[in-house]
Amino acid sequence: MAHAHRVCRSPDPLVVAALFPLAAGMIGWPEGALGEASLSGQTGFVHMPSARIQPEGTWSIGSSNAEPYFAGWSSVSLFPRFEFSARYTRIDNLSPGFEDQAYGDYKDKAFDAKIVLAPESTFLPQIAVGAQDFTGTRLFAARYLAISKRAGRFDWGLGYGEERIDGWFGGVRYRPPGLRRLGLVFEYDATRYAEDYQASTSGALDREGGATYGIEYRSGWFGGQVSYQSGEVGANLYVTVPLNRREFIPKIDEPPPFARAAPAGPPLEQWLQDPGAQHGLRRALEAEGFRAVELSAGDRSLEVRLSHPRISVIGRAVGRAARVLLALGPSDLQSLRIVYTLNDLPVLTYVFDDLAHLDRFLAGGTDAPSMEDTVRIAFASPEAATDFRGLADLIPPRGEGGGLEARYGEDGHALLLRSENPSGSHFTVVPFNVRFFFNDPSGAFHYDSYAGLDYARRLHRGWFLLGGARLTLFEDVSDVTQPSDSLLPHVRSDIAEYLGEGGPVRLDRLLLNRYHYPAEQLYARWSAGYYEEMYGGLGVQFLYLPTDSAWAADLAVDALRQRAPGEVFAFRDYSTVTALASLHYRVPRYGVTATTRLGRFLARDDGVRLELKRRFRSGVEMGGWYSWTDAEDITGPGQPGDPFRDKGLFLSIPLRSMLTRDTRERANFSLVDFTRDVAQMVQSPGDLYRQFELARHFDDGEHNPFMDFRK
Template identity: 25%
Template sequence: MRRRTWHGCCRTALALLAGGASVVHAQEAFTQSDFGGVGLLQTPTARMAEEGEFSFVLSRTTPYTNYNVSMQPLPWLEGSFRYTNVSNRLYGPRSLSGSQTYKDKSIDAKVRLWQESRWLPAVAVGARDVGGTGLFSSEYVVASKRAGPFDFSLGLAWGYMGARGDIANPLDILSDRFSTRPTGGTGTGKFSVNKFLRGRPGFFGGVEYRSPWEWLILKAELDGNDYKHQPQNNNQPERWPVNLGAVFRLNRNVDLTVGYERGNVVTAAINLHSNLATHVDPPKVFDPAPEPLATDASPPDVPPPPRAAPEQVDWHAVAERLHENAGIDVSRIGRRGSELVIHGEQQRFFYTAEGVGRATRIVDRRVDDSIGWLTVASERNGLPIVETSVHRPRFVELLDDRLSLADFRRSVEQDPVTSREEQVLYRAPLKRFTGGTSLGYQQNLGGPDAFVLYQVYGAASGTFNFSRNLWLDGVLAVNLANNYDKFKYDAPSNLPRVRTDLRQYLTRSDVTLPNVQLTGTRRLGQDLYGLAYAGMLESMYGGVGGEVLYRPFGERWAVGADVNWVKQRGFRQDFFLRRYHVITGQATAYFNTGFHDVTVAVSVGRYLAGDWGSTVDVSREFANGARMGAYATITNKSGSAGYGEGSFDKGIYVSIPFDMLLPHSSRSRATLLWQPLIRDGGARLNKRYTLYTLTNDLDGDLFDKNLEKIRE
């Protein structure tokens, strides 16, 4: 049983990959192999894609069809995950999966040891299928060297890629155990380290030729595999071990590859790719234009309002304009001498600098020169987060190109929110109710019932605010279309079924309440935040819980903890509760290493099945807010018969701001999560709100890296 991975995100991700916006290339773009990851056809090279590259490759080499997703989170690290459809083997007994063909899943990784120099080649090491069945497992070392338009590669591989076994294992000198490679799979989801570097290795390599035409790349490859001795006894004819191919670059986001492999098979692949780090956002044609400054010429039909002293300004009208044009839901407006303070929550612009710049323009057109500083005191769900102050005259100089962005930055202050004496000029009435409707999509991949199980649903959401720090919200979902009639398999489990009853939750009712909860927030002290909640907290659990977070202003670290008493919900996702209940929660430490903006989060605590353990999450965030990451959870049930298939919980994810994809600004994200299996061990409560996310505006690095947005 596979996790629901895309929730309304597939369409936006494909739009990104298909070239919905232009991409700036800072270096030569290398092409992907049939297995995903930079390479020739069947084999990898020592080359790496551009930092931030995200690729989807669909390739067909009879009898295998590969669905690959590859990511380049760091300049020297490549990660891939893959589903392989073996078209001439059944998934399992016909009583279980009917005529569905076999699906294999795997995780690959490649690390560059050093870059190419004048005399030395680039060298990389890697492994395929380290987190799957081990069916196609392989380890390798490969070197690449360029000579004009030719890029030569040569490598040595153990396992599937080197199954021809050209030489005795050089590691035999260390131990006889390296002489023989264990046969058979390792079990779905386990790391197959017991096979690493064992058995006779084979050579592989080849050459890539970049033709005078930018749209054409030619490849020739020596394949180290032995197709006459394939896994699952799926032996294939092979005339010679040389593969030939051509890559046609249809545009900067789409590559088409055709090849002739094994001397008897025509192959094809399509690669949709984009760079998340250098992605250029589409024009925001549906955003309102920023207001001109008071000194700028106004359109004839929009005469500038008269500038007045703060006490004489219509602040209700200003608050409405701040909401419409700057995206700020104002709670109050105050004055501290020559400083005007706008308290509110940014609801539209992903980059807070953009909202601050628009707010400064609005104030500049309405308030006289007695105000020299504008401060936006950012709030999130009633929590004061950070104050961003702009020196008004220098902001005018920036927009008039009389001041550089670097010099302007020295006049921008970001400070923690502190209690200070303030003259209240305006206090906004509380908006009691907000709501909306949307379409959603969810799917499960790779199960025995069908490769893709999907649902399209309509959702209505609503929030009733008792105060700015206390609200009741919920979601009502209605099934519109699905193929869950094929969803019949429940995976075995030796633990309490805290997640593996997924089929029941998805198929019992067409109308569900995935979430209905009462939530409260409070600032408990300087840099200390609190969150409490009760209700139907997620689709499978209801209960009560709380969280605290200490996140010092200006620091790269934070610590927090949550504790929850939850009870399992009925399968119809209404207000009925089942008998199973548990106390669960984790203490978590977050640390931004400062190395390529890599953040490590380590959690320790109790999970839904009552098991105790730890989760490590490592992610890379790029300057524009896009993020790539991976996580693993080890508990006292991991690796044991109690956990079952998969050994331990793990996953890879990509989180993309909708702002990168849409023609209007948005603070929402599209998150694509790939989890090989959903099991009961290491399962966490899927909370709707977390304090670390609610306090994201404390990320000063994201503000600084996107300060140019303050002009927009």
């Protein structure tokens, strides 16, 4: 069996990792926090859990060691009373059973959950129930009930468990006065070590549990604990991130908004006769970073269609565009319309009919509620660009590009080379990318480092040519020696061949995308070409996006053929048609989105995939998925009557939360069985729902079209 923790997109994961200490040093930790991570990652004492969970939106990631177990773990308080944890444990001295010993000692993954049934009150304790390792191999399975009560500087806990936690357990944490970063811990460990998996071989048989002592230290995001039990020393080191903070680092390098240097331009009639004035307006918008700028003018009205590839909040982008238009547009305008676009699809339309009020608002002379009464904000429709009758198109967008520019520390990369033009086309070279793969039978850890090239050209409104290539630098994925024994078509299980065969230079994708909006609230994308490293073909996606609704639906149909590993343009004999209907439902108040995908997957298996994710105020997204199809994947640990089901976890981090300037780039990670063939999907050439979701912040209950408008 194989698992992968992959860096799926371009931001350099080493740079992303380096940003955490910088952010951590600037943020303190709430003094009222009672719980700390146990060795398993669940909030607790040392080995034992407690009824505590971390504050909502708290994400912890760490590593612990207590012989014979070494674990990497992650835990998150997804909701006010719910904590979810995952860990990956190495069991010392225990063979994995594979012929290839490069895999090392036996390893197992586990998932834990805890629910608070009743919060603590003045007289009553907090009550919680939990489960450890509740799915999969269940080597560390346990269920428990726990209570916790604070008394002064002491936090007491008591509980009762079954399975691996056998009977009563408890503990206490004490924080000395004047030493708020320090904690002392005592617990009674009720773990039944003698019945652990192959305990006599691993050495767990020698552990007795019982009295355990610990000392812990917390500073900002960083924490650690050292423990002692019956002659054995344990350790736990972790980083804790408050995901519900809007930003971790001030935007000190964000360019300031456009500043008016002269009075407004001439009247509209005179302005229309002055190409220099029109050129000046367009150049000013492009200098602010706007792309695909299109200008039209009518009866004392000015309309602009534009997009901004860097600014993450539409309100901020539109506010900055409005400043430029008021400063350099005609002086006698009565109406201003700004259509914000995404791949030339209109997303939001802002219509300002009181420009004097708009000018005062941008200067800080009036408040947001009064401003909202003078503007009309409409969601996109096919008529968005033609509502003004008799508009005269002005100077068309420029297509010339600039030179290749080196950028350091931008968008999560240590270094990138980029050339772009005002139409939105760009050419980008990232000298270093890396992906990691964990738990393949041929080795517990594999890496793939490469230089990436990305090309995007806007051919015409709605038409885009996309390309991507890579130059392999260093990798050991080609060392994977065990062929797939899957009985299904090898739609993903041969991935090692694609990463290891052929020369160092490979074409990842080359395709044509066409975006358009055939009807109100309906968007469409047509694609043809090489979608990704394993598949090429042609397909279509339709997205129905009701206005001001909590749900949306899309249909994606792709006729695909599997590419030949090691070849640039050749294909294998395998071809298929995938068809997936998706329903998305959002609960913005909690940042939750649930998605159901129903249809045919890559291996011609029919079924359903359920996805659930939570978006926090920082923009970080965490979620997972689980699939059922009619395919019988009985490769281990699947077996007849109990086939393997595709499942996984993912994490998406907006880099703007950790950088000193705004960006739309994200770092994406996933924990997934990467050599499985059941319930697999092709990589979308441009998923419509995801694009609109990120642009309009669907799952952010605090977001509105005027957010950051004056920034």
